[in-house]
Amino acid sequence: MDKPILTITYCTQCNWLLRAAWMAQEVLSTFSLEMGEVTLKPGTDGIFEIHLDGVLIWERKRDGGFPDVKQLKQLVRDRIDPERDLGHIDRPHGPSALHKANPTAD
Secondary structure (H helix, E strand, O other): OOOOOEEEEEEEEOOOOHHHHHHHHHHHHHOOOOEEEEEEEEEEEOOOEEHHHHOOEEEEEHHOOOOOHHHHHHHHHHHHOOOOOOOOHHHOOOOHHHHHHHHOOO
């Protein structure tokens, strides 16, 4: 079976190369053995799209901005290894999460 290919198309006019490279690095650091390729593809006109094996999984204009790393890793995981636990990324955070974990901590 071929390993998945992630392509991040970013707008060069908007200077989104560093954002795209950072997201690519994050995906590679988490899915280093599972990914076959991560590609950065320059574009124009405000484009920021992420494709996994040719399927659009994030589009800045459609999805209302950029994904955070947690969202991106979960999107990739859900398509290449749905049973995988992403550790702290899959855990709720913030005061309500603390209260749910320890309801007597008031």
